[in-house]
């Protein structure tokens with residue numbers, strides 16, 4: 001660990017304005033992530049998880065609030081964190097290897113050097129033989145792996161992953177999860193991870209943030225008490241089940257979230 | 271007003287880079303691959319069809335030209351106005367061996383190609399430049415559309431007065447014929463760039479000029495390439511009209527000259543030569559397209 005990668009999100013609010021309609025997507029969000037931790041965010045669809053990531057990645061300005069990394073503000077500073085977007089965007093006219101080294105290329109790393117770094121990783125993580133192929137020739141899972149490799153190869157202390165395994169089948173998903181844990185342990189990066197899969201969140205994370213429905217805010221922060229290294233057996237342990245039960249309760253307990261959101265919206269429109 | 275350019279320039283049908291499925295901007299539907307028939311051996315079927323097509327084309331050509339020749343010989347068509355294929359071929363041969371036809375062909379194709387290349391290049395630059403500023407694009411768009419609708423050939427006499435009766439005025443007319451169309455094509459490409467791709471680039475810390483070079487240009491290239499076929503015909507029309515107005519050389523001048531001395535046979539020779547010329551240049555553009563499409567995936571930075 002290099003002692004870098006601490007992230008603080010302080011009192012972030014985001015209201016989208018469109019044709020005189022206000023949509024509040026985040027309301028007073030606080031996160032505090034120590035360096036090197038693996039943190040998951042779960043919450044109902046539309047609660048602003050991608051919005052929060054876009055703000056943290058410097059692609060979107062918040063209405064109010066602050067995001068700092070290692071004490072410095074990173075609002076509006078694109079490229080400071082590694083970010084895998086929810087949509088696995090590979091440039092269709094580039095081969096897989098050229099897609100994977102895109103981030104390095106943008107940073108000005110010579111192509112030869114970038115490829116020398118990328119090829120061993122492609123080999124290790126199941127993209128061997130597809131270096132010269134174009135994205136449309138790959139399966140969905142392979143495309144996501146390529147997008148994830150591109151994010152990792154971009155080599156930042158903080159990595160945001162927005163549902164990276166959303167389109168994968170259960171089996172591939174499990175191997176990708178183990179792979180991600182391996183990488184995380186090897187590189188000691190701070191990872192923020194959005195998922196809809198509660199099992200996945202528990203299995204991977206140190207901490208889990210549960211968001212309320214729109215406008216999103218942190219409803220609970222839960223530390224996973226299962227020691228590492230974790231195995232698939234842990235997924236059926238009583239501790240795991242207990243935690244899952246608690247998280248389901250938090251997620252599907254509709255009382256405050258929904259009402260609050262509609263009230264808020266009425267107020268914003270007025 | 272904003273999508274008028276798009277209407278003028280439909281999305282290209284040419285699909286660039288191996289098997290890439292690109293969404294058409296208007297429909298938003300992916301290009302679908304037709305279902306295969308497995309009953310037949312596809313290779314042989316294709317070969318047989320290709321042979322049929324080639325034979326069919328030859329037959330149609332033979333019937334057209336043979337019919338023309340026969341009708342003239344039988345006296346059903348007036349040979350003074352209609353000439354006939356054999357006479358046209360003979361005069362063409364004479365003009366090539368003893369006349370100035372070779373020089374004229376070089377002159378016309380030179381003006382066409384120069385106008386085509388410069389027009390396409392600067393048009394593409396102009397269209398791509400609209401990516402940099404929405405207000406600049408917004409201000410320019412109506413003027414671009416007006417310029418596109420303007421019959422530029424009508425400007426011919428002015429151009430000849432401005433630039434003289436020599437080679438430059440022909441090149442400029444060919445240039446004017448192509449530059450605005452290409453700009454509109456390139457601009458529709460620019461407008462259709464997937465915003466998610468731009469977001470991706472920015473998330474990787476890209477500067478605007480990097481987004482331009484690595485996303486906007488390669489994305490718009492198929493649009494620009496699809497303007498090539500239209501452009502070559504437009505450029506040729508520009509060069510010929512330039513020669514019609516005033517010129518000392520060129521196939522267009524030869525046709526006008528032949529008309530004034532009522533040498534109808536020579537007019538037909540001009541038409542014949544110009545059709546060959548336009549077919550050859552069209553073939554060249556198709557090859558250029560193939561070349562560009564093939565090397566598109568190798569474009570970096």
Ligand SMILES: Nc1ncnc2c1ncn2[C@@H]1O[C@H](COP(=O)(O)OP(=O)(O)OP(=O)(O)O)[C@@H](O)[C@H]1O
Pocket residue numbers: 016017018023024025044045046047048049050051052086214
């Ligand atoms: N550009 C935008 N303009 C207006 N509203 C937007 C925009 N982007 C997102 N929103 C709204 O903000 C809310 C949060 O969107 P966001 O994409 O962040 O949700 P999410 O939690 O990532 O959902 P999912 O789990 O489905 O990916 C949604 O209600 C959405 O309609």
Ligand SMILES: [Mg+2]
Pocket residue numbers: 049050051086162
């Ligand atoms: Mg999302």
